[in-house]
Amino acid sequence: MLASIGLGLAVRFLVPIPPEISLQAWTLLSIFVSTIAGLVLEPLPVGAWAFLGVTTAVATKTLTFAQAFTAFTNDVIWLIVVSFFFAKGFEKTGLGQRVATIFVKFFGKSTLGLAYGLSAAEAVIAPAMPSTTARAGGIFMPIIASLSQQADSKPNTPSRRKLGAFLVMNQLQGSTCSSALFLTAAAQNLLCMKLAAELGVVVPSAWTTWFKASGGVALAGAAAASLPALTGLLLTPLIMYKLFPPSVKDTPEAPKCLNFVILLQLAQEQLTRMGPMSTNERIMLATMGAAVCLWVAGDMLGISAVVTAMLGLCALLSTGVLTWRDCIGHPAAWDTLFWFAVLVGMSGQLASFGIISHFAGAVGERLVAANLSWPVVFGLLNAAYFALHYMFASQTAHVGALYAAFLGMMQVAGVPAVLGALSLGFMSNLFGSITHFGSGQAAVYYGAGYLELKEVFSYGALMAVVNLLIFGVVGGAWWKVLGLY
Incomplete structure (x- = not known):
């Protein structure tokens, strides 16, 4: 607690305040730094520490109270x-258990197979469901929770x-x-293209240009995001399996309930x-199916993702699938x-x-003054744009605040x-998992316990x-082939 508070006090009283920044703004920065430090060091539970920060x-x-x-x-x-x-x-109706059991049946030859199956499923769904948060909370977290419960893995x-x-x-x-792979896979992608157009950078055929490079020497149908994003999707499960491994693996020495050959048999028996x-499972399935359809067609119908989710919850409450006590509990x-x-x-x-615009402007001025070549500036600005997300609790807010300035x-x-x-635009997706507050999906996954x-x-x-290495090295070479530079 002392370290968290001390860091904020150091920013407030020891670091010189730039003349362009007001005392109020700098004080808020020091409180924010202290709040983030406390979230990392955990002197108190996350919610309690956030309450201390906002109260301060x-x-x-x-x-003001309204601003806070x-x-x-x-x-x-x-x-x-x-x-x-x-x-x-999903949990209460048993639909989650059913879906999880089906996943075990078809992908459950190993834990790594389950991971690849879930990753592939999200990549397929992503272009038609432009909300990573909705995919996380409405589809994948319930399935993962059910799979984990079957393996006696509890939050x-x-x-x-x-x-x-x-x-x-x-x-x-x-x-x-998955979000970086398709233009329509996340709301911030569409915002990026809109802001780029306002600066005179018109990306012709935005959806296909995100999915293919523009320019006279471009390869028709070749995706600008495809090679680096797919490389990331292929490598992530392997990296996590090696560095953050599960104790449940497909080993003959594992206990009976953790032996994946037996698990497949148990899945069929289950x-x-x-x-x-x-009936409740059917209602739950129909509700989620309708929600996915509205998430896909929401822009055309003028129905936002959150309204779709609220309508779905209303359906579950009115049919008795969920009770209000389930929600408040x-x-x-x-x-x-x-x-x-907060x-x-x-x-x-x-x-x-x-x-934030002050720090972004300061970075830009130094880069211009250094008279660096454009590839060096390109790499440094992308890295700075990425790193600044530690100060944001929303991908869309980050794009709105910094995308135009950096472009x-x-x-x-x-x-x-x-x-x-x-x-x-690709960076605006990749930084969504660096903290538990950096994106909606991160909050969902962390909140699961x-x-x-x-x-x-x-x-x-x-x-x-x-990811920066993948998009810098693999992506850089691929974009050269496609004629982007």
């Missing part, structure tokens, strides 16, 4: 909350490392590449015992609502006070326009380096 901001008059709690109306946050209730519905207990922690970490890290789907949902909203609110106010700096430095626009905070930060940093 209000008590010192750094923020403005993010509680954020639609992404409520989408996360409702997704927890969907997961409860917030030592048994979480049997299976659940590995599958959750793999899905969290792999989801960034499906037989479960028999036909119950779900502490993980309400805890996530609080701490995530962090989103703080980061949003930092952006509005000009803190403008790239244009001044002579970076090919379409290459700069696409690369920053299978991961410890230090694991999220440490393996998030590790995979950040891996």
Whole structure:
């Protein structure tokens, strides 16, 4: 606790305040730094520490009460909350167990096979379901929870490392590449293209250009994101399997319940015992099917992702599949609502006070003054844009605050326009897993209770380096072949 508070005090009183920054803005930065430090060091549970941070901001008059709690109306946050209730519905009806058993039957020859099966499923669903948060909370976390329960791997207990922690970490890290693979796989991708167009960087045929390079020498149908993103999807399960391994593996020496040959037989027997789907299971399946359809067609119909989720929850409540007591008795949902909203609110106010744009501008000025070649500027700006996400609690907010500024700096430095626009768009997905508050899906996966905070930060940093290398080396070579530069 002393270390967390001391770091914030050091920023406030020992670091010189730039003349362009107000005392109020700098004080908020120091509170934010202290809050983030406490989330990493955990002197208190996440929600409690976030409460201390927001109370400090209000008590010192750094923020008004309305400013401090403005993010509680954020639609992404409520989408996360409702997704927890969907997961409860999967568990309560038994549909989650049925789906998990089917996954075990077809992919369960090994734990690694399960990880690849889940990653492949998300990559297939991603272009038609443009919300990584909805995919995490509405589909994959319920399935992972059911698979983990079958292996006696329970959240917030030592048994979480049997299976659940590995599958959750793999899905969290792999989801960034799934989102980067298609233009319509995440809302921030569409925002990136819109902001690029406003700067005069028009990406012709945006969907296909994201999925193929533009330019006269481009290979028709060749995806700009495909090779680096697919490389990331292929390597992530292997890396997690080696560095963050489950204790449940396909080894003959494993106990009977953990032997995957026997597990396949048990899966078939379990499906037989479960028999036909119950009425509640059918309602749950129909509700999720309708939600997915609305998530796909929502833009055309004018129905947002959060409204779709709310309609789904209303259907479950009105049919009795879920009760209101089920909802209010779900502490993980309400805890996530609080701490995530606090962090989103703080980061949003930092952006509005000009803190983040100041740092971005300072970076740009130094790069221009250094008279570096455009490839060097390209790499440094992408890395800086990525690293600044530690100050954000929303991918979309990050894009809105910094994307145009960084793309403008790239244009001044002579970076090919379409290459700069696409690369920053890819980065806007890849940094979604570096913290537990950096994206909606990260909040969902962390909130499930299978991961410890230090694991999220440490393996998030590790995979950040891996993904930057993949997109820098593999992506760089691929984009050269495609004629992007």
